[in-house]
Amino acid sequence: MKNNEKSSKRIFHNTEECPIRNVVAQMGNKWSMLILFALVDGTDRFNSLKSRIVGISQRMLTQTLRDLEREGYVSRTVYPEVPVKVEYELTSMGRDLVKPLYQLVTWAETHHEDIKHCRKIYDEKANG
Amino acid sequence: MKNNEKSSKRIFHNTEECPIRNVVAQMGNKWSMLILFALVDGTDRFNSLKSRIVGISQRMLTQTLRDLEREGYVSRTVYPEVPVKVEYELTSMGRDLVKPLYQLVTWAETHHEDIKHCRKIYDEKANG
C-alpha cells in the first residue's frame, strides 16, 4: 500500500448521525445496560426494577427507561387498573442488541484482572 | 421455576469494581472508540491522530490517550529526538478489545435506520 494510505484515513464522529455513537454513547451511560440486562429474563414493573437495580434513583430509572423506549429497545405497557400497573419488556431489537452487548461483557469479565493490573503499573509509574 | 425467582435477581453496578462499567463506561465517552479504531491499522503519532480524528481537541486527545494507556489498551513510545517523536500503538489487549467492539459497531450500523425510525415515532407521539 502507498506510503501514507493509513495515515490519510480520516475519522469522523458526528454525534447526531454516527450509528456507533448512537448506540455506544447510550450504552455508556450509567444505567442503560443494567436495565437491559434486568429485562432479559422477561417483563418487569417499575418498582420491581427499582429495587432490583441497586442504587438507581427513581429519576434515573424513569429517564433511562424513556431513552431506551425512544431508541426502540424497550416497550412500555400501561394497565389502567387502580393503582396503575406498568410493565416494561425488551423489544425484539432490544433482545437482539443484548447479544453483542454480552460479547463485550464477557470480554470485560475475562480481562478485568488484566486491566486492574495495568492501572496499578501505570499509577505506580506516575507516583513512584 | 419459582414464582418470583426472576424478580428476585438483583443487579449491582459498583462503579469502581464492576468489570462491565470499567470497560463500557470508558468506551462510552466521546473519543475512546474513535482513537482505538484509528490505531487498528498500525502505529500513529500524536498530531497525525489529531488531524485524522476530525473534531478532537488537543486536550481530549491527550486525556483519552492517557486513559487508554492506563487501561492497557494503548502503548506510548517516546523517541528522544529533536523535536521529540511519540508513537501510539494498540497493545495486544487493545487489539483484542476491538473485536467485540466491532460486533457492536456492525450491529449499530445494521440497526441505525430502525433506531432513527423508532425515535421519530416516539417523538411524534410525544408532540402530536
Next chain:
DNA sequence: CAGTATCCAGGATGATACTG
C-alpha cells in the same frame, strides 16, 4: 512536535418533595 495549564458551559446524575 507533543504536550500542559486554566477557565468555563452544559449535561448527567443525585436528593428531596409532591401527585394522578
Next chain:
DNA sequence: CAGTATCATCCTGGATACTG
C-alpha cells in the same frame, strides 16, 4: 404504583494560551 418537578452537584468536554 408509577411517576413528575425542582434544585444542587459533579463530571465531561471545549476554547484558549503557554512550554520543553
